[in-house]
Amino acid sequence: MKTASIQNELATLSTVLLSNLDEVVFFSKLSGFVQDVMNEHKVLGFEVLSDGCTRLVSENGHALSSAKLLNKGQGLSGYVARMKRAYYSNSVKRDPIASTGLRDDAVEAELCMPIMVEGSVIGTINVQSTKKDRNFGEGEIVILNDILAQLQSPIRNMHLYLMAKNLNRELMCKIEAKEKELSNRVEIQVTKGLEDNSQMIGLSKNFLEIVQTAKKVAGQDFPVLLEGNHGVGKKILARKIHTWSGRKGGVVVASCGAFNEVQLDREIFSSKGLMVQANGGTLIIDDIGSTSQYIQTKLLRALVAGEMIAVDTEEKIALNVRLIATSKVSLKDLVEAGSFKEELFYRLNTVALKIPSLKERHDDIKVMAEHFLNSGKAEKKVLTSGAIEKLTSYFWPGNAHELKNIMERTYILTDGQYIEASHLPEFAVEVKVEKVEAPAKYVEFTLFDLEKKHIIDTLDHLGGNKTRAAKALGITVKTLYNKLHSYGLIEAREQ
Structure with missing residues (x-):
């Protein structure tokens, strides 16, 4: 391949890797690219795990269905992960360092290159050759170094992703150990589902699962992210997590949208x-998705460094604050849109709970409605079956807040003990539109025209990305360029 061609392919590869936050996709695409450049027997992609072990993820651009694990320091991947520098062996069968690796018997020489960011090795690329006269050297190291240098943005993204994934894995291990310790003692006492003076009410399975998970993580000092639509009870659950945590300090709320x-x-x-007021306790960052990147940077510093510089006195203040963030929009979507700091997202996403909306908790509507109707009232009122049916058929865009307001209003405006369907306000009906597609009409096509249309449609669907289109079509990028040239859509590609 020509240098200019490699640069074009690298730019495409960088875009693909940035749009796919998945280690299997990352190592598969990277090993496939290196195989195209090096043209050797095999190119393997190894992920370096947090404990120093290495995991074979890809081979010649293809993900492996069952990944093979090497112990810490084992094989060239383990050696390079530990030493943090490239290593090549032109006689692998006689090399003690290379003797424990994963390779075919026919392999004679192997080059192993670390994939590094900020001094951390996240993986290795292993190039294996079966040629008896193949001598890897500094020239190949320079080529691979240049490739990796131009992929630093996706490599940095993958580093952050793997850090967050490892933190989450460690947390889950701690939770599982705690569960074994507590055995059957970890139970939520339910009269009508879960109910307390903070008005957390529910008996549906998905709601109770969220609450159980929240109780399990409450005792850890990890930050927590609570996502869910407006009115689902994010702030209430955040306060409960603080209560369950046993932190001696208080809990304060920063209403970011205000x-x-x-x-x-x-x-x-x-x-x-608020950060100082929460010292020793918990700070709830409500609606964190509405904050600017300047505020996000300061929150990240407080999380990482455990300190802040006061804006009024410029005094450095040590912090012991547990952050619980709430958001009514997906922070991952905001990260992809560029309006939320990726590193802060990964820090908060260590423990992320998505609180279900009321229409996903159909079984809870009756229980919640009865609670909101009579809470704090001396004279209790009863919902008839007609009223309950009307409540459960509504889709509740305002969630628990909307239900609470309606039940309090209905109590005041209704005389007598029984609440009928007619006493409730008229609810908007959720219209579900079914798309009916007209049957396709037969159109005469030659095979040439049919192939051309399919290739152009595939390119349009993938935003013009030729590498992804070629993969989807099951052909090489070179073949795709040749076909586009034959259609008169591009100039002849430099070979």
């Missing part, structure tokens, strides 16, 4: 602000 950037900066980071 302030502009300057106001929020002083509200949280002044010498008497």
Whole structure:
């Protein structure tokens, strides 16, 4: 391949890797690219795990259905992961360092290159040759170094992703160990599902699973991310997590949507602000998705460094604050849109709970409605079956907040003990539109025209990405370029 061609392919590869946050895709695409450049027997992609072990993930651009694991320091991948530098052996059968690796008997020489970011090795690329006269050397190292240098953005993304994944794995191990310790003692006492003075009410399976998980992670000092639609009870659950945590300090709430950037900066980071008030306790960052990247950077520093600089006094203040963030929009979507800091997302996403909306908790509507109707009232009222049917058929865009407001209003406006369907307000009907497609009409096509149309449609669907299109079509990129040239859509490609 020509240098210019390699640069074009690298740019495409970088785009593909940035759009796929998945280690299997990452190592498969990278090993496939290196195989195209090096043209050797095999190119293997190894992921380096947090304990120093290495895992074979891909071979010649293909993901392996059952990944093979090597112990810490085993094989060239383990050696390179530990030494953090490239290593090549032109006589692998006689090389003691290479003797324990994964390779075919016919392999004579092997080059192993670390995939590094900020001094950390996240994986290795192993190039294996069966040619008896093959001598790897500094020239091949320079080529691979240049490839990896131009892929630093996706490599950095993968590093952050694997860090978050490893943290989550460690947390789950701690949770499982705690579960074994507590055995059958970890139970939620339920009268009507789960009910307390904070009005957390429910008996549906998906709701109770969220609450059980929240109780399990409450005792750890990891940050927690609570996502869910408006009115599902994110702040209530955040306060309960603080209560269950046993932290000696108090809990305070930063309502991010109520302030502009300057106001929020002083509200949280002044010498008497919310961060200081929460020291030793918990700070709930409500609606974190609405914050600016400046505020996000300061929150990240507080998380990582455990300190802050007060905006009013410029004093450095040590912090012992547990952060619980809530968001009514997906932070992952905001990261992809570029409006939320990726590293802060991964820190918060260590423990992420998605609270289901009310229409996903159909069994809870009756229980919640009865609670909201009579809470704090001396004279109790009863919902008839007609009223319950009307409530459960509504899709509740405002979730628990909307249900609470309607039941309190209905109690005041209804005389007598029984609440009928007619006493409730008229609810909007959720219209489900079914798309009916007209049957396709027969159109005469030659095979040439049919192939051309399919290739163009595939390119359009994939945003013009020729590498992805070629893979989807089951042909090489070179073949795709040749076909596009034959259609008169591009100039002849430099070979």
